[in-house]
Amino acid sequence: MGSFNDAFWNLFIVVCTLGGILWLYLLTIASMRGRGPGAAGGGAAEVPRHVWDEDLTELDNPLPRWWVILFFATLAFGVVYLMLYPGFGTNSMILGWTQKAEYEAEMARAEARYGPLYEAYLELPVERVAEDPKALRMGERLFASYCAVCHGADAGGVPGFPNLRDTVWQWGGSPEAIRTSILAGRDAAMPPWREPLGGDAGVDEVTAYVLSLSGRSVDAAKAAAGREKYDALCVACHAPDGTGNPALGGSDLTDDVWLYGGSEAAVRKSIADGREGRMPAHGDFLGEARVHVLAAWVYSLSNR
Ligand code: HEC
Numbered sequence: 332m333g334s335f336n337d338a339f340w341n342l343f344i345v346v347c348t349l350g351g352i353l354w355l356y357l358l359t360i361a362s363m364r365g366r367g368p369g370a371a372g373g374g375a376a377e378v379p380r381h382v383w384d385e386d387l388t389e390l391d392n393p394l395p396r397w398w399v400i401l402f403f404a405t406l407a408f409g410v411v412y413l414m415l416y417p418g419f420g421t422n423s424m425i426l427g428w429t430q431k432a433e434y435e436a437e438m439a440r441a442e443a444r445y446g447p448l449y450e451a452y453l454e455l456p457v458e459r460v461a462e463d464p465k466a467l468r469m470g471e472r473l474f475a476s477y478c479a480v481c482h483g484a485d486a487g488g489v490p491g492f493p494n495l496r497d498t499v500w501q502w503g504g505s506p507e508a509i510r511t512s513i514l515a516g517r518d519a520a521m522p523p524w525r526e527p528l529g530g531d532a533g534v535d536e537v538t539a540y541v542l543s544l545s546g547r548s549v550d551a552a553k554a555a556a557g558r559e560k561y562d563a564l565c566v567a568c569h570a571p572d573g574t575g576n577p578a579l580g581g582s583d584l585t586d587d588v589w590l591y592g593g594s595e596a597a598v599r600k601s602i603a604d605g606r607e608g609r610m611p612a613h614g615d616f617l618g619e620a621r622v623h624v625l626a627a628w629v630y631s632l633s634n635r
């Protein structure tokens with residue numbers, strides 16, 4: 332869509348606009364033809380064209396003057412309006428008005444009005460803000476606007492987008508960790524392992540071992556072979572006992588809570604093809620104060 336701002340479309344719109352005005356002007360002039368001196372005002376010359384049913388007559392008179400004047404007035408209004416406000420391709424016109432500036436001014440007014448409400452909470456630690464019912468209501472509203480699309484209206488999550496109500500945290504559940512997740516975002520990098528594991532057989536073995544970590548019954552021989560591979564390749568991010576590594580977002584594999592699903596097929600897919608969950612950074616967009624209030628609301632979900 333960005334290309335609709337380029338030089339061609341600019342010219343296209345300018346030509347269409349000018350052409351439209353010119354055409355309407357010519358149309359009005361044409362409709363005045365035949366207007367004789369006697370045709371002014373109400374005293375139109377009556378030139379009968381058809382007569383039928385004895386006394387019904389169709390006339391072909393020029394338009395009345397007031398009507399023509401009205402036409403010219405609307406044309407003039409259009410021209411003046413176009414000179415003042417944008418509408419002429421991408422050119423900014425005499426008043427320099429733009430939708431973007433209007434939006435920014437509105438946002439600045441809103442920020443001046445509501446910003447301080449959020450900023451007041453910056454002085455309190457997240458845990459304390461999480462005890463303030465008013466702050467929690469503000470946080471809930473922010474969540475509905477900015478986060479619910481991905482994490483669900485109740486923050487309960489969907490596959491690929493984590494549940495924020497439970498006590499399982501990939502990147503840490505401390506107030507500071509939650510705040511950082513929202514401010515700076517998170518980029519998870521789980522590499523694909525099919526090749527390093529020597530193909531599907533190796534993937535099957537590690538899958539069996541991973542499932543056994545959360546107490547699922549699996550083929551013991553496969554799991555034992557998988558364990559060796561796990562110890563060689565996976566411990567850096569998922570820890571030797573499988574409980575994960577919040578610094579790298581490496582999931583806890585022992586808790587039977589799965590971001591991408593816990594079926595054997597889903598776990599096998601995570602291991603074979605890798606996963607790259609991405610939590611976008613919201614700091615620049617929402618500002619620190621709103622993120623602070625949001626972090627308090629998220630924190631309150633699992634700490635009440
Ligand atoms: C470089 C760090 C790293 C290594 C090494 C690594 N992982 Fe991961 N793994 C991650 C990260 C980060 C995630 C979370 C991915 C996401 O959130 O998108 C993850 C996710 C997973 C998941 C999905 C968990 C869920 O909740 O759905 C499984 C299963 C898994 N890893 C298994 C393994 C196995 C088995 C190995 C070794 C063969 C391994 N990982 C090696 C970083 C790693």
Ligand code: HEC
Pocket residue numbers: 474477478479480481482491492493495499500501502503509512513517518519580607608609610611613625626629
């Ligand atoms: C575009 C989708 C998207 C939006 C919007 C989004 N998130 Fe996320 N969020 C994610 C994904 C995906 C992850 C998991 C990243 C990973 O795989 O590790 C995540 C992770 C998180 C985490 C870390 C969870 C953990 O277990 O450590 C928190 C906290 C979080 N989001 C809060 C929020 C808040 C608050 C908002 C609103 C400002 C928000 N998110 C908006 C997609 C989103």
